[in-house]
Amino acid sequence: MNTSTQNYQDVLARINSAEAHCQRPHQSVKLLAVSKTKPIEMINELAALGQKAFGENYLQESLEKMAQRPDLEWHFIGPIQSNKTKPIAEHFDWVESVDRLKIAQRLSAQRPNNKPPLNILLQVNISQEASKSGFMPNELIAMATEMASLPGLVIRGLMAIPKVETQFERQRIAFRQMHQLFSQLQQTLGHAHIDTLSIGMSSDLEAAIAEGSTQVRIGTDLFGERK
Numbered sequence: 100m101n102t103s104t105q106n107y108q109d110v111l112a113r114i115n116s117a118e119a120h121c122q123r124p125h126q127s128v129k130l131l132a133v134s135k136t137k138p139i140e141m142i143n144e145l146a147a148l149g150q151k152a153f154g155e156n157y158l159q160e161s162l163e164k165m166a167q168r169p170d171l172e173w174h175f176i177g178p179i180q181s182n183k184t185k186p187i188a189e190h191f192d193w194v195e196s197v198d199r200l201k202i203a204q205r206l207s208a209q210r211p212n213n214k215p216p217l218n219i220l221l222q223v224n225i226s227q228e229a230s231k232s233g234f235m236p237n238e239l240i241a242m243a244t245e246m247a248s249l250p251g252l253v254i255r256g257l258m259a260i261p262k263v264e265t266q267f268e269r270q271r272i273a274f275r276q277m278h279q280l281f282s283q284l285q286q287t288l289g290h291a292h293i294d295t296l297s298i299g300m301s302s303d304l305e306a307a308i309a310e311g312s313t314q315v316r317i318g319t320d321l322f323g324e325r326k
């Protein structure tokens with residue numbers, strides 16, 4: 100078995116066992132394969148094994164990959180400069196890193212009419228770190244309410260990158276806060292479309308799944324270390 104196949108099976112096994120461990124249904128947690136900096140060949144390998152959804156952070160690189168694999172589902176997960184929203188709105192299926200009202204307004208206005216509304220997640224600065232982007236927890240619901248009326252978007256939920264913690268119980272704290280905000284968002288906007296809580300990466304996916312993650316974003320453990 101080659102490395103990609105082995106890594107893919109290992110990550111899926113970790114997700115399955117985390118689901119089972121907290122009595123969550125099998126396949127209730129989706130896998131987003133974070134392929135930033137990795138070549139198209141590695142994406143093709145994983146796609147051949149059945150992986151559909153890929154996450155990218157860098158616009159130029161991702162445009163080249165999307166042109167080669169328009170059949171896959173592409174999620175933008177990196178920081179967004181407001182002068183780069185147009186190609187993002189035109190080419191991606193999901194944007195998980197919406198962190199300002201202005202960005203949401205531009206994505207909505209620039210989403211082509213012949214495509215379905217862009218799926219978005221609101222990024223939350225859950226550990227309230229100056230170095231990270233995202234809405235502050237106390238402004239989130241008001242902002243989401245305002246964005247809910249934008250016609251080119253559909254708000255699907257929340258994303259966060261909490262402060263790094265190595266201990267399981269400590270990892271759970273920020274994820275639990277995210278789940279509370281997610282429930283509040285569902286109560287405010289209705290449950291119909293709010294179905295995605297994107298939390299958990301290579302080093303903390305078990306803690307995120309224990310706190311209700313519906314999608315983990317995995318780079319390193321699938322593709323190896325990045326340079």
Ligand SMILES: *Cc1c(COP(=O)(O)O)cnc(C)c1O
Nearest residue numbers: 133176300301316317318319320
């Ligand atoms: C790079 C990245 C990931 C993947 O992180 P790993 O630790 O390599 O699994 C997940 N989410 C976001 C937003 C990222 O930028």
